[in-house]
Amino acid sequence: MARKKIREFDGKRMIAAALKRGIGLDLLLKIAQVSDESGSINKENLLKLYPWFGEVPLVVKPDMLFGKRGKNNLVLLNANVDQAVEFILDRMHSEVEVGGVTGKLTHFVVEPFLPHDEEYYLCVQTQREGDLISFSCTGGMEIEENWDRVKSVLVSPGDEFRSEEIHSLLLSADVVQADAPLLEKFVAGVYQAYVENDCTLIEMNPFTIDRSQNTPAILDVRVEVDGYAHFRQAKNWSHVVFPESWGRVKDEDERYISSLDEKSGASLKLSVLNPKGHLWTMVAGGGASVIYSDTVVDLGYGNELGNYAEYSGNPKEQETYLFAKTLLSLAVVNQDKRTALLIGGGVANFTDVAATFTGIIQAIKDVKGKLEAAKAKIFVRRGGPNYKTGLRLMEELGEEIEIPIMVYGPETSMTKIVEHGIQWIETGV
């Protein structure tokens, strides 16, 4: 996915660094991340790492890429260090359900508690026609109820966000005159940070003004960046971590394929949906792979679908081999009844079908015995450059290893093998 969410901890540091660099505004940021990676979680250790834990009242929140933490009672306000440690230890590794998704809490963010009156809303988000900048003086938990007070302006692609535009945006949102200069400076700086870091979203709900230091203070922020810009953001993003989305836990095999995918110029994707399923797919092409899964679901066998897997972009033989081997090893675990393996794909434009099949064939040979034990039947459908050789290799493999392999070319409809696969697991024919 091109857009990646980052943790509040990383987002705040990214924005603070950009503000300092860009407009010389120092937020005097004090922020800490507490997780298994940050050392043992006890008062003594945390005070050593962050002496200010003992000097100011604290705010503690899980930092797990989900919002609405206040509404879900997951925010600890105005706490001392003992309360903060207790709050974290009580919740660390516990399962919670947020937004319909259940996951484990693993990361917390800790900051000084800042008593405040004003709660401003500021959002910069990407749109096809430009960047939409929204501002309101009535931010916070009730932002949606006050949505009519949010004022927006669109900055066209490549254009600057001119100071008179910022001025009239804040004016339209009824900013108090005395605070206008600082707020205008801050909004301009945040937009610059958004641009310079290839962000696709910065949403502060809320931010306030720290009256004691006369600086803006970000109380809560969501940040998303454009993963495509990684090649030019190595410096700005050097400390940024890109976590899995909330509730998503990758098992070892999925992590292994992810690492293959990252190193490769091609695309290799694997998600395990149901380890006990009897229909396993390995489909070439991002578009086609979705349609194979659709067809399984449309035919009423979604509960039998073991996985989602996609390879494309002309992967090397060795990459296809490792990919197939990992996938096959998952497919053969459940041996309680028949298993169907669907090696599908559309008619390729430029991928060499025979070359990719060579890697898959080697993997099939490697797990031959287990495939037999799982009573597996393999269904192949593919077209494209060199497909005749590729299909012939598959047919020959079937004869060689005595596992039934049904082979179809572009004259057969793409998803026909889904029906065949279902028939196999249901009736053994």
Add this chain to the structure above:
Amino acid sequence: MGGSMEGGSLFSRETQALFYNYKAAPVQRMLDFDYLCRREKPSIAAIVSPGSKPGGFRKAFFGNTEIAIPVYGSSAEAAAAHPKADVFVNYSSHRSAYQSTLDCLPVPSIRVLVIIAEGVPERDVKVLIAECKKSNKVMIGPATVGGIQAGGFKIGDTAGTVENIIRCKLHRPGSIGFVSKSGGLSNEMYNVLARTTDGLFEGVAVGGDAYPGTTLSDHVRRFQDIPEIKMIVVLGELGGSDEYGVSEMLKSGVLTKPIVAWISGSCATYFNSAEVQFGHAGARSGNLDESAASKLTALREAGAICPTSFEGFEPLIAETYMKLVESGELVPKPEIEPQMLPGDLHQAIKAGQVRKATNMVCTISDDRGEEPSYVGVPISEVIGQSYSVGDVISLLWFKRLLPPWATKFIELVLVTAADHGPCVSGAHNSIVAARAGKDLVSSLCSGLLTIGPRFGGAVDQAAINFRNACDSDTSAEAFVEGLKKKGLRVEGIGHRIKTAENRDMRVELLSGYAKENFPSTKYLSYAETVEGYTLQKANNLVLNIDGCIGALFVDMLSGCESFSDVEVGEILELGALNGIFVLSRSIGLIGHALDQKRMKQPLYRHPHEDVLYTQPERPYKKSKSDPDSKMDM
């Protein structure tokens, strides 16, 4: 939506493109398509290779013949020379696609810009979209395979192989307009359309990015204005809200042609909702539902013809098409025979369809696999198991692995013969060449070219002579006197300063090594017998280093149990021993060349006083009319 997309087709049979960042395969695929379609001119007018100098060209086949496609250093130059080319096909990487496209945007003759690369940052793409809109240009991509007008113009790799193009009837126009996000599925659908209808008229894959340059609805809107298109097929997918643009146009009556549509992604409900995120960014998530089911419902309600599954898509396309044919609204376009292309040699060989005699044979190494190999030994093993230079020589010169005592001997010889000072012919020539300002290779070669019968070549001949004599049991006396009778030198015998009392240490050490490690030193013993005989004639007629190496090489080859007698003879006849000397002495010659260059030595000129100038009486031209004129002078 992108720039103005009304007004019909983007391409025709005359359309020509500038191809940015040369890639052999897609260029050839475009030209093969052109030939199948019987286009008069190839669809690529020029290639842009950033920074290349003018005057270059790239070769490609146009049917049976090769053509030269001109290469330019910038898009502006290429466009100036080829003002009729109006499509820019950009094959640069995701890192440089933005700048190269931006550079091409001001070129007035370019109307359509295609970006193939996947991974162009969104911020950059948005600028390109905005610029295209301002200048009323059309962008296809990024992250796309491109698009095709059947029988007219094809972008890059679209529609794959020639065989697929013919099977899909893409070499002549049909009546269907098709658009999808995915390039792979486009090709699949061209097959479906060929099975169920009179074929494609125009097809576009807009690319899978969040902000494609032109959207599904942009192209559907365009298809409405193309009279040849009688029916529109759309393959959408979950995520984004572009399909609602189509349903809105249907509702408002802008679209009147029949639209058969499917949205993939109904499986998303079976995925853990945490895994697949299609949500809008921003606090105020969109009002529109981006799921496949919702978009399909909207399209269906707006009047699109939608199946209930992908499996139902093909029959529904067939049914809709047949209705149009039966009602007379669609008159099927004629089938036209493609202009058949000659088979491609590489593909035919790959498919095992033809055989072709090779022009060259190689038995010592192979660079085709994952890594190069020496006589089947992969290079990783050569490194990993610390093969020596001697091992590698025995592999590449003799195609076998000789025992360690033999390869060690080869290395001793290499070390021993590496240099013999600056005065010998080879080193002298290398030094002179280096001082004349010649490069390293020329200096080395200048020295190497002196190696022959007089300089360095004695080893070969000594080895052959000693072997023949020893094998035929010729006595030392008969051997020496026989050569003398023929007027030949006894190669390997004699030294400028060394004598029986003052032995050459190199000979001593090599002989000592051999006697200790070789299974037999029969030929060395024979050479020593010869030396015994010649020493009776003069005190400096000792076995020299050439003779010693020559004799010991024969001992090595004969004693390592790897070669037959015939093979040993062949190795000597082929000059392998001379090869050892050339290899060894190259080390010294390179050293001398580097030495001279490092010291910035000036051009060498031999001093006059070192040359004896002596000339015969000067000759004169003879005159025909006066043959005796010289005599008068």
